[in-house]
Amino acid sequence: MSFDGQLPPKTRLLRAAAELLANSAGGAVSTRQITQRAGVTAPTLYHHFGDKEGLFDAVVAAGFEEYVAGERDFAPSGQPLEDIRRMWDNHVQFGLNQPELYLVMFGNIRPESRPAVVADAEGLMEEMLNKAAVAGQLNVPPREAARSILAANVGVTLMLITEKAPERNLELSTMTRDAMIFAVSSEQAKENGPEASGKSSVVVAAIALNAALQASHSDQLSSSELKLFLEWLHRISTSSTS
Amino acid sequence: MSFDGQLPPKTRLLRAAAELLANSAGGAVSTRQITQRAGVTAPTLYHHFGDKEGLFDAVVAAGFEEYVAGERDFAPSGQPLEDIRRMWDNHVQFGLNQPELYLVMFGNIRPESRPAVVADAEGLMEEMLNKAAVAGQLNVPPREAARSILAANVGVTLMLITEKAPERNLELSTMTRDAMIFAVSSEQAKENGPEASGKSSVVVAAIALNAALQASHSDQLSSSELKLFLEWLHRISTSSTS
DNA sequence: TAGCACCTATAGCAACGCTATATGAAGTGC
């Protein structure tokens, strides 16, 4: 149909799959649709991508580049937590702009099998949270914070996708976003518990130091010392109460 | 196989589908599997349930009864926000106990088509949040709070399901849960200064941790460990590198 | 007994993901 041009079949398959995925209104996309649109036959698909999932993975990888590009463009504002907010909003916007692609990336859940793209997104957020941790702005270890925020981010995006476009209320996103960021940040005023603030200064400092040490591979400690040091820091920063 | 008994075919189909769904390790469940296990042929299924999705909806309805029963059993503790916590935990536990059924209920996302079960779960949570609102414990309208909490709840549960069982860290759930509940509750102290954020460096963090550790005699480390730990902190905090 | 819903089985369709096999094109060594 559209890709009779001189592009190599592999590229045509990728484009055809991406376009069909973007335009398929919720319905599944078949390999026959893809190959027909790409102007090739079935074995070509399996020669280049192994199977259908392989093709989709490749499409997702391209989509993920776009996603990451959106994340990185806004990156350095100097205020890591503000950057996390923008990462969150960018995540939601990506999901709403390309719901089908997003569902392939984040919605294709199967038990005990984690898509690589989720781990990548998690790493991206953890990276940013590390900066916040170094600045002493984090209440919990960056990895746990990233997992928690990303889980909420995906949940909100999926819920927004299921809503019809005109009814979408993005306040759901901003509210949940700020709730999560506030929860992991150390700037909260903890007036509930009297002993809570005393403990939190230890934890915040330990988390900050831990992040800082891992970021700038320090040479003040020998490697064996560093290893033990980090183990202790982990024990402190993951302890629930003192 | 197992349902040659005298139960009506409709019931046998429901049970067969439920059992196959519960035991299928992530893979899809075919109508032929279901009908064979139920001891009937294909048209029987379509006579009673219309199509495959109709059968699954019926299974989900039964599963949802179980889910709701779990939610309601714990309901009246007098503290609505505490009940919300239990609803959250019950939701997560339900998802981890019956991941396949949960995925059919909450993971089968398609754009602009919201499963009825999601609306029901939302209503259930909103109902409970209404009590909190009446008691003046809510910061936002119950409906928005319910949507926000449920979105995060689903996101966390989906993320936990994708993890292999032995590695599951339920702290992700409790942390996100408390963050969301705290965010919608009116008990938060909203007075936190815009700055008060320190500098970012290993040295500052080490100094902060050092002071904090000495202030609150931590018992996470033995005294000999603490001595060495403090010595290292001193080495770090007196060095000039960033 | 006749008629009438209701329920189930036989048999098979179109579409699915995927592949065994064969054919063409492009390079490589002699």
Added chain:
DNA sequence: GCACTTCATATAGCGTTGCTATAGGTGCTA
């Protein structure tokens, strides 16, 4: 220039999927 390998694509078809057109059996009411 020619055999040889390698890569890339096509022909044809396998087994399975969700689903159905048609017909037959069953039990109830008249």
